[in-house]
Amino acid sequence: GAVVSQHPSRVICKSGTSVKIECRSLDFQATTMFWYRQFPKQSLMLMATSNEGSKATYEQGVEKDKFLINHASLTLSTLTVTSAHPEDSSFYICSARDLTTSTDTQYFGPGTRLTVL
Amino acid sequence: SQKIEQNSEALNIQEGKTATLTCNYTNYSPAYLQWYRQDPGRGPVFLLLIRENEKEKRKERLKVTFDTTLKQSLFHITASQPADSATYLCALAIDGYSSASKIIFGSGTRLSIRP
Numbered sequence: 001g002a003v004v005s006q007h008p009s010r011v012i013c014k015s016g017t018s019v020k021i022e023c024r025s026l027d028f029q030a031t032t033m034f035w036y037r038q039f040p041k042q043s044l045m046l047m048a049t050s051n052e053g054s055k056a057t058y059e060q061g062v063e064k065d066k067f068l069i070n071h072a073s074l075t076l077s078t079l080t081v082t083s084a085h086p087e088d089s090s091f092y093i094c095s096a097r098d099l100t101t102s103t104d105t106q107y108f109g110p111g112t113r114l115t116v117l
Numbered sequence: 118s119q120k121i122e123q124n125s126e127a128l129n130i131q132e133g134k135t136a137t138l139t140c141n142y143t144n145y146s147p148a149y150l151q152w153y154r155q156d157p158g159r160g161p162v163f164l165l166l167i168r169e170n171e172k173e174k175r176k177e178r179l180k181v182t183f184d185t186t187l188k189q190s191l192f193h194i195t196a197s198q199p200a201d202s203a204t205y206l207c208a209l210a211i212d213g214y215s216s217a218s219k220i221i222f223g224s225g226t227r228l229s230i231r232p
Contacts, residue, residue, distance in 0.1 A: 004160075006160075034219070034220065036222075042224070043206060043222045043223060043224045043225050044161070044206070044222045045222075046219055046220070046221060046222075049219065091158075093160045093161070095160075095220070105163050105166070106151070106163065106220055107163065108153075108160035108161045108162070108163075109160050110159055110160045111158070111159060111160045113158070
């Protein structure tokens, strides 16, 4: 089945630095990818929809200047957490849909654990 | 307000029994509904999808029902095994069937199957 990868899987950074997370669709093209964050023992919260070649669409309450999204190709979307603070520590997960299948299946990456000290 | 609720935060059952998880939603008209499994520290894994015009869908030991009048989906695991222990997430696709349709998740139910 289709695979979505994320890199890095885990990152620890100092407060005030920026962190980039990559999301790749490995064997299919994705015009749209999605970014979620998940706090411990909570569900996934949709942050934004990443659109290839155009601006991302952010959910209410998500700061677009804080969470920069770039979808430069049909297989790569990046999320940059700018000037990270401890409250940004979370599990970030991306997903993409393989439109060549008939099942509307959305594939999720393995997630990136961000810890801001 | 729009909500997706899963019946319980945690569910513990005996191995071999059928586990039944509930997902209720309000103020959505989803094009389809999905169930995912999530293990600790991992991304969700897709299990089943059921469309708005379908009543029931099966896959091996899994069964999903979808009642758009009640705005409810039931997820069943028959002959449950300890390996089925995980968090199960209900998710709705809103904004239609396009590639950009959003998937919104419920709070999840942590299922534990005891030997």
